[in-house]
Amino acid sequence: MAVVETTRRPLQVEGFRTGNEMAALSAMQIGFHVMGYYPITPSTEIAEILDELKAEGRHRMVMVPADGEHGAAGICYGASTGGGRVFNATSSQGLLYSLEELPVQSGTRFPMLLDLATRSVSGPLDIRGDHSDLYFALNTGWLIFLARDPQAVYDLNVIALRVAERHDVQLPAIVAFDGFFTSHQKRRVETFEDERVVQEFLGPVPERITALDPRHPVTIGPYLNDPDLINNKYQLKLAMDNALRAIPEVFAEYEALSGRHYAALDSYRMEDAEVAVLLLNSAAETAKDVADSLRERGVRAGVLSPNVLRPFPADEIREALHGVRALLIGERADSYGAHGANVSHEVKSALKDDPGNTTLCLSRVYGLGGRDFYADDAEAFFALAAAAAASGHVETPFDYHGVVPGDPARRTPTTGPPALRADETAGLVEVTLDEETGGLRVETPPLWKLAGSPKRVVPGHGACPGCGVFPSVNLFLKGIEGDVVVLYQTGCAMVVSTGYPYTSHRVTYVHNLFQNGAATLSGLVEMFHERVRRGELPSGEEITFVMVTGDGGMDIGMGAAIGAALRNHHMIILEYDNQGYMNTGSQLSYSTPLGHLTSTSHVGPGELGKAFHHKDTPQIMAATNIPYVFTGVEAFPDDLIAKAAKAQWYARAEGLAYGKVLISCPLNWKTEDRVGSDVVQAAADCCFFPLYEIERGLTRITYDPEPLGRRIPVASWLSLMGKTKHLCAPANGAVLQSIETEVERRWQRLKAMDESPLL
Ligand SMILES: Cc1ncc(C[n+]2csc(CCOP(=O)(O)OP(=O)(O)O)c2C)c(N)n1
Ligand code: SF4
Ligand SMILES: [Mg+2]
Numbered sequence: 001m002a003v004v005e006t007t008r009r010p011l012q013v014e015g016f017r018t019g020n021e022m023a024a025l026s027a028m029q030i031g032f033h034v035m036g037y038y039p040i041t042p043s044t045e046i047a048e049i050l051d052e053l054k055a056e057g058r059h060r061m062v063m064v065p066a067d068g069e070h071g072a073a074g075i076c077y078g079a080s081t082g083g084g085r086v087f088n089a090t091s092s093q094g095l096l097y098s099l100e101e102l103p104v105q106s107g108t109r110f111p112m113l114l115d116l117a118t119r120s121v122s123g124p125l126d127i128r129g130d131h132s133d134l135y136f137a138l139n140t141g142w143l144i145f146l147a148r149d150p151q152a153v154y155d156l157n158v159i160a161l162r163v164a165e166r167h168d169v170q171l172p173a174i175v176a177f178d179g180f181f182t183s184h185q186k187r188r189v190e191t192f193e194d195e196r197v198v199q200e201f202l203g204p205v206p207e208r209i210t211a212l213d214p215r216h217p218v219t220i221g222p223y224l225n226d227p228d229l230i231n232n233k234y235q236l237k238l239a240m241d242n243a244l245r246a247i248p249e250v251f252a253e254y255e256a257l258s259g260r261h262y263a264a265l266d267s268y269r270m271e272d273a274e275v276a277v278l279l280l281n282s283a284a285e286t287a288k289d290v291a292d293s294l295r296e297r298g299v300r301a302g303v304l305s306p307n308v309l310r311p312f313p314a315d316e317i318r319e320a321l322h323g324v325r326a327l328l329i330g331e332r333a334d335s336y337g338a339h340g341a342n343v344s345h346e347v348k349s350a351l352k353d354d355p356g357n358t359t360l361c362l363s364r365v366y367g368l369g370g371r372d373f374y375a376d377d378a379e380a381f382f383a384l385a386a387a388a389a390a391s392g393h394v395e396t397p398f399d400y401h402g403v404v405p406g407d408p409a410r411r412t413p414t415t416g417p418p419a420l421r422a423d424e425t426a427g428l429v430e431v432t433l434d435e436e437t438g439g440l441r442v443e444t445p446p447l448w449k450l451a452g453s454p455k456r457v458v459p460g461h462g463a464c465p466g467c468g469v470f471p472s473v474n475l476f477l478k479g480i481e482g483d484v485v486v487l488y489q490t491g492c493a494m495v496v497s498t499g500y501p502y503t504s505h506r507v508t509y510v511h512n513l514f515q516n517g518a519a520t521l522s523g524l525v526e527m528f529h530e531r532v533r534r535g536e537l538p539s540g541e542e543i544t545f546v547m548v549t550g551d552g553g554m555d556i557g558m559g560a561a562i563g564a565a566l567r568n569h570h571m572i573i574l575e576y577d578n579q580g581y582m583n584t585g586s587q588l589s590y591s592t593p594l595g596h597l598t599s600t601s602h603v604g605p606g607e608l609g610k611a612f613h614h615k616d617t618p619q620i621m622a623a624t625n626i627p628y629v630f631t632g633v634e635a636f637p638d639d640l641i642a643k644a645a646k647a648q649w650y651a652r653a654e655g656l657a658y659g660k661v662l663i664s665c666p667l668n669w670k671t672e673d674r675v676g677s678d679v680v681q682a683a684a685d686c687c688f689f690p691l692y693e694i695e696r697g698l699t700r701i702t703y704d705p706e707p708l709g710r711r712i713p714v715a716s717w718l719s720l721m722g723k724t725k726h727l728c729a730p731a732n733g734a735v736l737q738s739i740e741t742e743v744e745r746r747w748q749r750l751k752a753m754d755e756s757p758l759l
Helices: 019-030 044-055 069-081 092-097 099-107 132-136 150-165 195-202 229-258 282-296 314-320 342-352 375-391 447-451 469-478 492-497 517-533 558-567 617-622 637-653 673-685 714-718 722-728 730-755
Strands: 012-017 034-037 062-065 086-090 113-118 143-147 173-178 187-192 265-268 275-278 301-306 308-310 326-331 360-365 398-400 430-433 440-443 483-489 508-512 543-550 572-577 628-633 657-662 691-695 698-703
Touching: 012 019, 019 044, 019 086, 019 113, 019 150, 019 173, 019 187, 019 195, 034 044, 034 069, 044 062, 069 086, 069 092, 069 099, 086 092, 092 099, 092 132, 099 229, 113 132, 113 150, 143 150, 150 173, 150 187, 150 195, 150 229, 173 282, 187 195, 195 229, 265 282, 265 314, 275 375, 282 301, 282 375, 301 314, 314 342, 326 342, 326 375, 342 360, 360 375, 430 637, 440 637, 447 637, 469 492, 469 572, 469 628, 469 637, 469 657, 483 492, 483 517, 492 543, 508 517, 517 543, 517 558, 543 637, 558 572, 558 617, 572 617, 572 637, 617 628, 617 657, 617 691, 628 637, 628 673, 637 657, 637 691, 637 698, 657 673, 673 714, 691 730, 698 730, 714 722, 714 730, 722 730
Parallel strands: 034 062, 034 086, 086 113, 113 173, 143 173, 275 301, 275 326, 326 360, 360 398, 483 508, 483 543, 543 572, 572 657, 628 657
Antiparallel strands: 012 187, 143 308, 265 301, 430 440, 628 691, 691 698
16 A cells, blocks of 8 residues: 655555445544444445454454344444444445434434445335435434545544534434445545544544443433423534534544545536536536536536535535526435425525525436436436526426336246146145144155145245255245245345346245334234135135245344234244345344354454354244244255144144244355255254254154264364354364353253153
8 A cells, every 4th residue: 555645644545445445444443432233235344344353353342233223223322322432334224224213312412423325225125326215314313424435435434423522513423425336336545544643633532421420320311391302402403503613614624634625515616607416425426527528518517516414505505506507406315295305405495595596406316226327317417407597497397317117018027937726735745633632743745746846936046056045945835735925024035036027936925124024924914814804805715924034034023023923923934044144245143153253253363253142033932922933954854844834734723833944055154055955964963953843832852863873063063164164273162162052051951841841
């Protein structure tokens, strides 16, 4: 890296970095006390990079992997009431899932920093960049800075925190940058060589109310009705006013330190502009190039782009537009039904306060779901503004730009014909109630017979080679007779099987976000039964409702799953456990075992893989007293099919059935594609993943490796995977021993439960 020499300014180093890298680097240099986070594309890398740096021993920020973004926001809020510096990073649904915590943070006036790599909001699910998430934050009382490139991410993180912590502001701040366009694209950047420069610029954390001073007790967040709440909000408004005044000062101080200039409103060639476009973040850079070329052709074109959205720079906008004849405001989000998105209305409202202003305004929604914004698009925007300027009239004040008309003649192609009832009701698996024991007896045909029955998930999906998801799901579904409706929570299985306009599902499929699938399916189940009761659906109609979820979905969606279980809806929850959040790139889940390497639990001198033991989800679900709980693996197909048949029987007759299937994931486990079945077999053989069922409260181990002489040490299983090889090194013996002890404790407890009907 080249060192940038300046005479009076601190040394800076040049680099080539992405927005996410710059976010992580600035967070490390700031030296936050605590980060609460939850992975979501495209912001996930920020926590991953910080975790890697922590493992290397380069910082000591406490990083708390939350159970979801709502939890992450709670962790951050709690930490910020403790008086230190707090950081979080998120995107899209993550922001929305934490939304209700945002006004709590601002209303009680605890500063912190949240980096938002902006992304489209579901549904349907789209992981690419627009500003629909950001717009939900506009009314939360947070300061909002906009970073158009990786350099600005670094700079504005430092600036935003400095403004946020000012005594006359004390508000939390968001720094928003474009998902993928900025979060993932490398640009030439400069950063301070010595982190003390950043820390001195920020100064020590200013004194403020803290929950950690028991000798000075305080009440944080009292119950506050009228007439006081309006006063609380008025103070928040005053804090925003103060921020408006403070921001230019902080920008100026930072410019003196870094040499980089920021203003609340970035104005490009606006001095004499007749036509202009206003765009947020990266698209504005494209428009600047187009403005240059238009000027060569004699068009007086300019570009506006706010660096600060809250407080809104209304004065600067009025001033910049004074002589402009027509302005096009392009927005990567809509406020549906409002005849223009939020920023359009805010710009128009700002202009209304200038009686001398005659600028014609056009508003266009563009680039939703990550659709690129090219020079041609900017040209089209300028052309619309120029036409309005020439005619003195706006033909279409609000519209969408870049919409592609569909072809009504084209039906959605699938990768296979729909499943027919005749296929599914093969009558091969028989379940009968044993009157004597009260348990179920299952007769399964030889596997070769079942192999002939059609699969409900057909090939064509994009799962990795060696992935255990669909072999296991299909195996499970072989034990289920009749009509099936599936709900997939967000995760690999969903993403790789339903890339629009294709689907690998031959049965009806519904997706909902993975924090709420169980609630969604329970609603569908109830609607089904009610419509049958009302005679709107044929009586005697039977559908088996199956929710397919990853282990991550049983973290963030645990509340919804427990809710459905406590209500005992007639449905099945099938969890495929690959020991991580794979869809977002191998982060730890609560089911990841202790010490395992993931992209948020690195291995190095500062950290040794995941810091806490794996979650025992089947036992948690069993505690809700649902009629049937089971575990299974692909390596024991008869066992899994029989459990599926039982799950269906219980879902029909008694209520909710839950099962967890350990599936191989070569990507996460760092194994060869072909060894998946052996690895899950080893997990069962070492009793890390015991095969058992709990039928109406009675536990039965269905595979006990001990009497068969097949029990292997936990280390033998761990040695099969790249992600755990380090645990077999003598230096890490303590972690291995801790895993062995926990595995043994759970196994002995299970055996006791198997032996006693009372446990
Ligand atoms: C509220 C919210 N937070 C985060 C995400 C990002 N996200 C989508 S899938 C996923 C991980 C899913 O993990 P898991 O359920 O184990 O399924 P896998 O991807 O491993 O198959 C995450 C973190 C999201 N879509 N919505
Ligand atoms: S990442 Fe893992 S779970 Fe996801 S498709 Fe690939 S192998 Fe399957
Ligand atoms: Mg998973």
